[in-house]
Amino acid sequence: MINTAYGALSPVATLNDDQQMRMYAAQIADFKISYKMPNGMNHKMFHRMHGKLMHTIIVNKDLSHFAHVHPDFDMKTGVFKLSVNGTSTDPDNQALPQSIPWFGEYYLFTETMPHNHDSGEMVMVTTRHQIYADGARGGPSADTNWPDANRGIEYEFVQNGESLKAVLDYETYDFCDRWVPKFYLNIKKQLENGEWVAAEGFEKWLEMGGHAVMIENSNRPFEQLRFQHLHAFLPIATASEFDYPFDAHIDELQSGQYKMWFQVKRFGEVLTLPFAMTYQKPIQPLKSSNKCK
Ligand SMILES: [Cu+2]
Numbered sequence: 001m002i003n004t005a006y007g008a009l010s011p012v013a014t015l016n017d018d019q020q021m022r023m024y025a026a027q028i029a030d031f032k033i034s035y036k037m038p039n040g041m042n043h044k045m046f047h048r049m050h051g052k053l054m055h056t057i058i059v060n061k062d063l064s065h066f067a068h069v070h071p072d073f074d075m076k077t078g079v080f081k082l083s084v085n086g087t088s089t090d091p092d093n094q095a096l097p098q099s100i101p102w103f104g105e106y107y108l109f110t111e112t113m114p115h116n117h118d119s120g121e122m123v124m125v126t127t128r129h130q131i132y133a134d135g136a137r138g139g140p141s142a143d144t145n146w147p148d149a150n151r152g153i154e155y156e157f158v159q160n161g162e163s164l165k166a167v168l169d170y171e172t173y174d175f176c177d178r179w180v181p182k183f184y185l186n187i188k189k190q191l192e193n194g195e196w197v198a199a200e201g202f203e204k205w206l207e208m209g210g211h212a213v214m215i216e217n218s219n220r221p222f223e224q225l226r227f228q229h230l231h232a233f234l235p236i237a238t239a240s241e242f243d244y245p246f247d248a249h250i251d252e253l254q255s256g257q258y259k260m261w262f263q264v265k266r267f268g269e270v271l272t273l274p275f276a277m278t279y280q281k282p283i284q285p286l287k288s289s290n291k292c293k
Pocket of ligand 1: 052054055056068069070206
């Protein structure tokens with residue numbers, strides 16, 4: 001199912017060359033997408049965006065599973081192809097073999113940037129697709145606790161025997177006619193004396209200090225679920241703190257439950273840090289701001 005068209009481009013997506021989008025979990029299935037022009041030919045010029053011609057996010061319906069992977073592009077045919085559950089020589093596709101591992105309904109989001117011949121304007125195109133996987137049940141259970149991250153959410157995890165802690169919180173800023181959040185991810189490490197200090201060893205992944213995806217957790221139709229991809233620079237002002245601003249030029253983020261997955265690279269390994277959180281817009285009215293004028 002295709003929900004987004006870009007101007008005169010019509011996205012066409014298939015799974016195993018079928019628009020039914022059904023597959024077996026943990027078995028290889030080829031997701032393909034192309035962008036048809038009015039003359040019937042596929043669009044073949046895409047801009048590289050954060051190191052890739054296309055980014056693909058796969059989650060399951062209850063948002064307990066997440067994979068961020070990248071399709072191959074065939075310049076001759078203009079077709080992007082992702083071998084779901086397959087292997088890849090791309091070191092940025094570590095999640096590919098486990099991208100749809102269990103029975104269930106999955107959501108697949110693509111992000112790409114077709115070259116606009118007329119205006120030269122750079123516009124990102126997002127499409128979303130539902131995939132139904134048959135097969136064995138399994139995987140983590142859905143989150144039941146969605147605390148307001150405004151007060152901070154944290155949990156401990158281990159990387160290569162080292163005790164680490166991920167801490168998420170956010171602030172909201174009054175920007176013209178809307179509230180704009182800024183998310184903060186801080187990663188700390190524990191010393192032998194038990195003290196928590198800033199973790200080190202971060203490097204860029206996909207040309208950014210950090211990536212994050214947020215998807216709304218609600219009963220609204222799939223087509224309307226909020227999907228947002230945020231980016232951070234490597235820690236600058238505060239050691240081990242990644243600042244994820246929210247693009248102010250897009251729709252205001254509504255209060256509600258969101259699953260967020262933060263991805264940073266540390267000592268050569270991509271860490272994926274999930275948070276089930278609630279975002280709450282301030283209740284006080286917006287103040288007039290000079291930034292609008
Ligand atoms: Cu990507």
